[in-house]
Amino acid sequence: MVTETLSRDIPAVSAASGIRLTVENVSHAFTLKDAPLPVLSQVSFTAEPGEFVALLGPSGCGKSTLLRLVAGLEQATEGRVDADGAPIRTPDPSRILVFQDPTLYPWRTVGDNVALGLEARGILRRERTRVGKALSLVGLASFAGAYPRQLSGGMAQRVALARALVNDPRLLLLDEPLGKLDSLTRITMQAELLKLWEDARFTALLVTHDVEEALFLAERVIVFSERPARIKADVKVDVPYPRHRGDPRLAELRHHLLGLLGLDATW
Numbered sequence: 001m002v003t004e005t006l007s008r009d010i011p012a013v014s015a016a017s018g019i020r021l022t023v024e025n026v027s028h029a030f031t032l033k034d035a036p037l038p039v040l041s042q043v044s045f046t047a048e049p050g051e052f053v054a055l056l057g058p059s060g061c062g063k064s065t066l067l068r069l070v071a072g073l074e075q076a077t078e079g080r081v082d083a084d085g086a087p088i089r090t091p092d093p094s095r096i097l098v099f100q101d102p103t104l105y106p107w108r109t110v111g112d113n114v115a116l117g118l119e120a121r122g123i124l125r126r127e128r129t130r131v132g133k134a135l136s137l138v139g140l141a142s143f144a145g146a147y148p149r150q151l152s153g154g155m156a157q158r159v160a161l162a163r164a165l166v167n168d169p170r171l172l173l174l175d176e177p178l179g180k181l182d183s184l185t186r187i188t189m190q191a192e193l194l195k196l197w198e199d200a201r202f203t204a205l206l207v208t209h210d211v212e213e214a215l216f217l218a219e220r221v222i223v224f225s226e227r228p229a230r231i232k233a234d235v236k237v238d239v240p241y242p243r244h245r246g247d248p249r250l251a252e253l254r255h256h257l258l259g260l261l262g263l264d265a266t267w
Helices: 063-071 110-114 116-120 129-137 153-165 183-200 211-217 248-260
Strands: 021-032 035-047 052-056 078-083 095-098 171-175 203-208 220-224 231-236
Touching (some): 063 203, 116 153
C-alpha cells in the first residue's frame, strides 16, 4: 500500500463530532455454490473523527461490502471493524448507510419518509421537530407534504439524505448516492453534500466510481485493487476547501488516481 503525504497547508476545521473508524486486517468472503468467494483481503485503514474518506476501485471489487460491514449489517470473516474503539456487531442509528437508490415509500409523504428512523426507534412523537430541521438542511422544507412521485431524482436523493441526517449520525456511509443522477444534478448534489458535511462534521465514507467526485469531496482517497479488494494506495487530497474543479493540482491527482486504476493512458 502507498501512503502519500500533504504538500499544501490545509486550514484547520471546526471540532469534529464524528466517529473514529478503525478497519483492521479485514478479510471477507461469501459462499457461492458451496465454495468461498473472497471479496476483501487484509484491508486496514483508519478514518479520524470528522474526516471525509472516499473509496475508489473497480466495479464489484468489494467496496459496498465493506460499507455493509461498517454499518453492522454483516460481520467480517476475519479482522475487526471498530467505532471509537468498540467493535461494530450490529446496526446503530449513529452509523447510517445511504444507497444509490433513494428507496422512498411511495405511499408515504416526504415528511413521513424522513421520519422513518425516528418512528422505528419509538421517539417520533418526542422528536418530530427534527424532521422539519432535516428537510431544511437539504432545502426541501416546503415539500414535507409531497409524495415521492412528485419529486425529481435529485430531490428524491435529498430526501434520502434528510432521512439519514434526522438521526444525527456520527458516521455517514454513502454507497454511490449520486450515481443515478444526471451530470448537472450530480454536480449540484456534490456541493450540497459537501456543505452538509462541513456543517455537521460527521465522519463520511463514500463509495464512488467517479474520480472527480472523490477528489472534489474527500480529504483522502483509498484506492482498491480488483476483487478480492486490497488497498493499493491511500492518497491524501492536498487541496483546501472550497475546491475549484479546474485546480491544476486536482488535475494532477486525477491523472495519478487513474494511473492506479490502470486508466491513465486513456486521458
